[in-house]
Each structure stands twice: as structure tokens, then as C-alpha cells.
Amino acid sequence: MVNMQRMRSLVFTSLWTAWTAAFSLVLLVIWLAGTPERWVRAASRVWANGVLFLLKWVVGLSYIERGRENIPANACLVVANHQSTWETIASLVLFRDVAIITKQELLNVPIFGWFLRMSPMITIDRESGSKAIRKMIDEGTAALAQGRPVLIFPEGTRSEASAPVEFKRGVELLYAKLDAPVLPVAINAGTFWGIGQRTKSAGRITVTYLPPIPAGMPAQAAMKQAEQAIQAALDDLRA
Numbered sequence: 001m002v003n004m005q006r007m008r009s010l011v012f013t014s015l016w017t018a019w020t021a022a023f024s025l026v027l028l029v030i031w032l033a034g035t036p037e038r039w040v041r042a043a044s045r046v047w048a049n050g051v052l053f054l055l056k057w058v059v060g061l062s063y064i065e066r067g068r069e070n071i072p073a074n075a076c077l078v079v080a081n082h083q084s085t086w087e088t089i090a091s092l093v094l095f096r097d098v099a100i101i102t103k104q105e106l107l108n109v110p111i112f113g114w115f116l117r118m119s120p121m122i123t124i125d126r127e128s129g130s131k132a133i134r135k136m137i138d139e140g141t142a143a144l145a146q147g148r149p150v151l152i153f154p155e156g157t158r159s160e161a162s163a164p165v166e167f168k169r170g171v172e173l174l175y176a177k178l179d180a181p182v183l184p185v186a187i188n189a190g191t192f193w194g195i196g197q198r199t200k201s202a203g204r205i206t207v208t209y210l211p212p213i214p215a216g217m218p219a220q221a222a223m224k225q226a227e228q229a230i231q232a233a234l235d236d237l238r239a
Contacts, residue, residue, distance in 0.1 A: 005059075006199045012058040013198075019050050023111055030118075040118040041097050047115070048092035055086075060202030061192050063090065067209035075144045076181045076212065077174070079223075081165050081230050082153035083190025086205060090189075091151055094207060099143035101136055101152040126156070133170050137177045144180055154223070161190030165231045172219040182213040184226040186233035208233045 023043070030039050056062045078095060080087060091098055101122045107113040116123060122139045124132040140150045154171035175182060186208040192201040210229045213222050 005202065008059050008202075009199045012054055012200065015054050015058060016051055019054065020047070020111055023047055023115075027111060027114060035118055037119060038097075040115060044092050044115050044119060045096075048089050051089050052093065055200070059200045061200055061205065062203075063205040063207060065094070065207045065209070067211075070209040070211050071183060072181050072212050074181075075147050075149050076183050077140070077144075077178055078149050078151040078183045078185055079154050079167075079171065079226050079230075080151065080185035080187055081234065082155050082158050083161050083187065084158065084193045084195075086189035086193050087153075087187045090205075090207070095149045095151060097146075097148045099140070099148045099150045101140070101150065122150070133173055136170070136174050140174065140178050144178060149183075150178070150180075154227075158190070158195050161188065161194060165227055165234065167223055167227050172223045175215075175222055176219040179215050181215050182222060182226055184210040184213065184229045186210065186230045186237070188234060188237045206237055208237075 026043050026046075030036070030043060033039060052063070078098070080091075088100070088102070091100060099119075099122055100116075101124065102116065104123045104125045107117055107123055109116075122136060122143070124135055126132060136152075143150050152171060152174065154167040155165065156168045159165075187205065189205045192203045192205060210226075210233060213225055217225075
């Protein structure tokens with residue numbers, strides 16, 4: 001059974017690579033059309049849906065959403081735990097026209113990096129300290145003004161599925177400056193597709209949208225509330 005799942009994962013990786021390479025043609029069409037941002041974001045959603053389709057029918061890994069009624073009607077700051085590559089891809093589908101705060105190194109990934117740049121996403125150099133925070137605030141404010149939700153993984157990097165959720169301090173300043181409600185989101189993707197895990201497990205990832213936290217609260221208290229809500233939701237899923 002393990003060998004079969006490993007084989008299914010290898011087939012998925014091959015098809016994922018081919019699917020991504022095929023988007024070089026889409027990239028060319030969008031570039032010739034003047035690279036309109038809406039076209040880029042629409043193409044990104046098509047690409048992400050294709051990857052999720054392959055995961056479901058090749059690997060046997062699907063997902064379910066809970067609590068969609070908690071998503072604010074207007075653009076908000078989305079904070080989610082980060083266990084896997086899965087949520088980076090799936091967020092393009094889960095949150096329409098999302099502006100993801102992500103590391104600058106991903107811009108070097110062929111094709112995918114181009115779509116990140118042209119969407120545009122909020123790419124930061126994590127080593128630049130206050131400069132990175134200023135960029136998150138400025139570009140996050142611009143994205144919210146366009147009606148785009150802003151997504152950050154405040155742990156800063158992927159963590160093991162069993163590790164406690166611990167936010168980095170920068171997200172507190174981001175919350176205070178953006179003056180937008182926060183939507184905490186718990187995702188247990190690491191249970192099926194963990195860090196460095198070549199063999200992806202069959203199953204169903206659960207995406208849980210938790211009650212939003214209003215703007216204007218003391219930043220430290222608001223982010224602690226979001227952190228604890230995500231941890232509690234993940235604990236419930238493990239139980």
C-alpha cells in the first residue's frame with residue numbers, strides 16, 4: 001500500500017510539472033495582451049484548480065471547507081497556520097484575488113514566480129527587517145483598497161503538523177496598521193503533505209474559517225486570540 005501511494009505521488013509530481021509547463025503558453029498570451037492583473041489572477045486560479053484536481057484524482061487527497069459563513073463580506077486580513085505547500089496553492093482558489101505575503105525567493109521559480117510577480121503578490125525579503133514590514137503594510141493597504149484579501153502565514157515558515165502554532169511578532173504591527181478585520185484560518189494539510197514529504201497521503205484536508213476578529217483591538221491581544229483559535233481548531237481535528 002505504501003509503495004502504491006508512493007507511485008501515485010510520483011505520477012502526481014510528473015503531471016503537476018507538465019501542467020505548470022503548459023502554462024508557459026498562457027503566460028505568452030497574457031504578456032502579448034499587456035499583462036492585465038485580472039487575467040493573471042484568473043489564470044493562477046485555473047492553474048491552482050488543476051493542481052487540486054490532480055491531487056484528488058491521482059493521490060486521493062481532497063479538501064473540505066468549514067465555516068465559510070465566517071468570511072467577512074469586505075476585504076480582510078487572513079491569518080493561517082502553515083504546514084504544507086498545499087495551502088500556498090489552494091489559497092489561490094479559496095480566496096478570490098488574494099494578495100499573499102510570501103518570501104521573495106519564490107519569484108525565482110519558473111512560471112509560478114512570474115505569476116506571483118504579475119498578480120501581484122506581496123513578496124518580501126525576510127532578512128530586511130523593518131523594510132519588509134513597511135512593504136507588507138504599504139502593499140497590504142493597496143490590496144485591501146482594491147477589495148483584495150491579504151493572506152499572511154504569521155508563523156513565518158512551514159511547521160510540523162504536531163508543532164504548536166506560534167505567530168511571529170511582525171503580524172501584530174501589520175494588523176494595527178491595516179485597520180481591517182482578521183479572519184483566522186486553520187488548515188491541517190501537514191497531516192497529509194508534510195515538510196519534505198515526497199509521498200503524499202490520501203485523505204481529506206480540512207480548512208476551517210474561524211469567527212473574525214474586528215479591527216481596532218489591541219494588536220497583541222488580537223493576534224493572541226487568532227493564534228489560540230487556530231490552535232484549538234487544529235487540536236479538535238487531531239482529536
